[in-house]
Amino acid sequence: MDSVRITTAFIPVADPATSAHWYSRILGFRIYSEDEWSAVLRSGEGVGSTxxxxxxxxSGIQAKPGLGWATCNFAVAGLGQARSDLEGQGCEPSAIEGAPEICCFFTIRDPDGNTLLITDR
Known part of the structure; x- marks a missing residue:
């Protein structure tokens, strides 16, 4: 295998459609599909899309919503501004932590209580 990349992250939720609209409104994802089993959201286009x-x-997923750990990270440009924007949208972001030479981050929770990791890279 020459190059392997992760293309999808999975998060358990109580109601895929309701959660899809929250992720779209709060994090800017585009809703690609939604039904009673799942919702697929996209960021970007083509080969580089996730x-x-x-x-x-x-869906039959065995994991219950409310994960205390992040299944993936959401990289943003301007971590401080992203934190302020999310706070302004009613999220309760943690303090920014980490090391600038490695990675800085903060967390928020989605409406199902899942921990989301917001990073600078």
């Missing part, structure tokens, strides 16, 4: 799949109970 997907986020929100899995509801009907």
């Amino acid at each position: 997907s986020l799949t929100l899995l509801g109970p009907a």
Whole structure:
């Protein structure tokens, strides 16, 4: 295998459609599909695009919503501004932590209580 890349992250949610609209409004993802089993959201186009799949109970996922750890990270430009923007949208971001030479980050929780890791890279 020459190059392997992660293209999709999965997060358990109670209601895929409701969660999809929250992720779209708060983090800017485009909703690609949604039904009672799952919702697929996208960021970017083509080969460099990534997907986020929100899995509801009907999907058969064994993980329950409310993960205390992040399944992936959401990289943003301007970490401080992103934190302020999310706070302004009703999220309760943690303090920015980390090391500038490695990675800086903060966390928020989605409406299902899943921890989301917001990073500068």
